[in-house]
Amino acid sequence: MKNLLHSDIEMTVPLKQRGLLRHIHDLNRWNPKNFYPFYIADHRVGYVKHYLGEALKQWPNYFSITDDAVRFSAEVDRINDRSQVLDEVVHRLVDQGMIKYYLAETYPVTGANRDQVLAKLDRGAAIYFGIKNFSQHLNGYANSSQGLKLWAARRAPDRIRFPNMLDNLVAGGLPENLSLYNNLIKECEEEANIPVDLVKTAKAVGVVSYCRETEIGLKPDTLYCYDLELPETFVPQNTDGEVSEFQLLPVEEIIELIRNSNEFKPNSNLVNLDFLIRHGHISPDEPYYLELVRGLHGVT
Amino acid sequence: MKNLLHSDIEMTVPLKQRGLLRHIHDLNRWNPKNFYPFYIADHRVGYVKHYLGEALKQWPNYFSITDDAVRFSAEVDRINDRSQVLDEVVHRLVDQGMIKYYLAETYPVTGANRDQVLAKLDRGAAIYFGIKNFSQHLNGYANSSQGLKLWAARRAPDRIRFPNMLDNLVAGGLPENLSLYNNLIKECEEEANIPVDLVKTAKAVGVVSYCRETEIGLKPDTLYCYDLELPETFVPQNTDGEVSEFQLLPVEEIIELIRNSNEFKPNSNLVNLDFLIRHGHISPDEPYYLELVRGLHGVT
Numbered sequence: 001m002k003n004l005l006h007s008d009i010e011m012t013v014p015l016k017q018r019g020l021l022r023h024i025h026d027l028n029r030w031n032p033k034n035f036y037p038f039y040i041a042d043h044r045v046g047y048v049k050h051y052l053g054e055a056l057k058q059w060p061n062y063f064s065i066t067d068d069a070v071r072f073s074a075e076v077d078r079i080n081d082r083s084q085v086l087d088e089v090v091h092r093l094v095d096q097g098m099i100k101y102y103l104a105e106t107y108p109v110t111g112a113n114r115d116q117v118l119a120k121l122d123r124g125a126a127i128y129f130g131i132k133n134f135s136q137h138l139n140g141y142a143n144s145s146q147g148l149k150l151w152a153a154r155r156a157p158d159r160i161r162f163p164n165m166l167d168n169l170v171a172g173g174l175p176e177n178l179s180l181y182n183n184l185i186k187e188c189e190e191e192a193n194i195p196v197d198l199v200k201t202a203k204a205v206g207v208v209s210y211c212r213e214t215e216i217g218l219k220p221d222t223l224y225c226y227d228l229e230l231p232e233t234f235v236p237q238n239t240d241g242e243v244s245e246f247q248l249l250p251v252e253e254i255i256e257l258i259r260n261s262n263e264f265k266p267n268s269n270l271v272n273l274d275f276l277i278r279h280g281h282i283s284p285d286e287p288y289y290l291e292l293v294r295g296l297h298g299v300t
Numbered sequence: 301m302k303n304l305l306h307s308d309i310e311m312t313v314p315l316k317q318r319g320l321l322r323h324i325h326d327l328n329r330w331n332p333k334n335f336y337p338f339y340i341a342d343h344r345v346g347y348v349k350h351y352l353g354e355a356l357k358q359w360p361n362y363f364s365i366t367d368d369a370v371r372f373s374a375e376v377d378r379i380n381d382r383s384q385v386l387d388e389v390v391h392r393l394v395d396q397g398m399i400k401y402y403l404a405e406t407y408p409v410t411g412a413n414r415d416q417v418l419a420k421l422d423r424g425a426a427i428y429f430g431i432k433n434f435s436q437h438l439n440g441y442a443n444s445s446q447g448l449k450l451w452a453a454r455r456a457p458d459r460i461r462f463p464n465m466l467d468n469l470v471a472g473g474l475p476e477n478l479s480l481y482n483n484l485i486k487e488c489e490e491e492a493n494i495p496v497d498l499v500k501t502a503k504a505v506g507v508v509s510y511c512r513e514t515e516i517g518l519k520p521d522t523l524y525c526y527d528l529e530l531p532e533t534f535v536p537q538n539t540d541g542e543v544s545e546f547q548l549l550p551v552e553e554i555i556e557l558i559r560n561s562n563e564f565k566p567n568s569n570l571v572n573l574d575f576l577i578r579h580g581h582i583s584p585d586e587p588y589y590l591e592l593v594r595g596l597h598g599v600t
Contacts, residue, residue: 113588
């Protein structure tokens, strides 16, 4: 799945810093004072920056903006109607230059639970409305005679977001019309040509979450994490042009890359840290171990 | 290590409830309004209930009690001196019937990090001052021909806390003078007679944490979790009288016990849930999966 959003506003971790915890700090910076909570039908579904709250005053029939919140009109009370209103609004905001891209792909707008869909919103507007985003990240590993090795994918040079950076073996957003299981099968095939029978042996092992303020909005992200043990002979092959190469690296090298470089895409660092902790490759004697474990599960 | 504390005030999960998430809710209930934060040298090291704050007014040289905090005197600025003052105070509070037991075993009083010891306090007083408590829980498992099985220990009938309930294979508090590694070796030997060479293959896999209000105080607990794969032929033997029997149960049965019974000691449920999620035995399609994963890492 293509990632076209926000390459211009997302900062990567400053290179001069070192250590494991910085990746968690970098992805968990946001100041609630810069946002209005955004409600639909009394459910807090997102956050909008003050400048966007001002812009939404163009549509007083659809949004009420008070000192403490932006609320979607209770008069529009069906999912399809809400989605249509939001779609019109997003189109206008794109025309006005307030929103950069219309992507013609919808994301679910959810309350506390992922299943509780209250509306749909174009993916290009998701960060502006600070709605929750869900994706799946799969780490492929091999138990070799030299110890545990982890596959890393190098993102293609023409990707708008994080070109040439390292990534987990498979990573992709969750469209609203595919189950976790079917989307994983699809992403594994597209990104690494992993046969279905092998994908079926993947284990769902938890989630990693974070919430990051950007200039234009907020990214509250939840990543479903998967482990897949691969035979040493298996070599992934990219089929959708999003990956330029794959490398099978010893875990010690992966830890070194996370600790002392910014080679990995920011949120891939978190997925790797979770993997390394769960597999016992980061010791409880590591400085800030408790903060690391807890920091991987930030509130979104 | 003996657990003598608070059996009379800790409630187990009400039996009428069902489901996985209730265990997390049960261990994460507390109302900050019932407590003064307790500071030593500007570090928040604990929480005390209002009744205890009142009692501490007996020692105005040692404690300042304002509307919003209890602060230990800055005049006493060395760890040993602070510990001596706290020890005298605890002895007096035991004499006065305010604290139930003096246990003659000290716990470290820490700030944000476990290494940052600001004083020592008798273990019998830990819950009253709401200081952070650290322990280690090890799950032993076997990959059998019938699938994954997990060892459960039945706590001895004469244990004051949670007699006859199921527990993880090995579980014990962390004394302030032993490293994580050495304490794990000791507990594995005492509780299950696991040979050192086998314990060395255990993996540290993260932490589980929670914070629970009781009538007398607060328990902010952090549990270091370990996985140990055992040969199917290995049978644990208790050597310190704390366990009456061990059972090797299929994971499906473990999940059933957690979901529909209160057989497991409350915090052992959390360690088991963490194990089951990490090993892929609880599906992301489980209701409240996200809340489960995040709820295992409550702020202490």
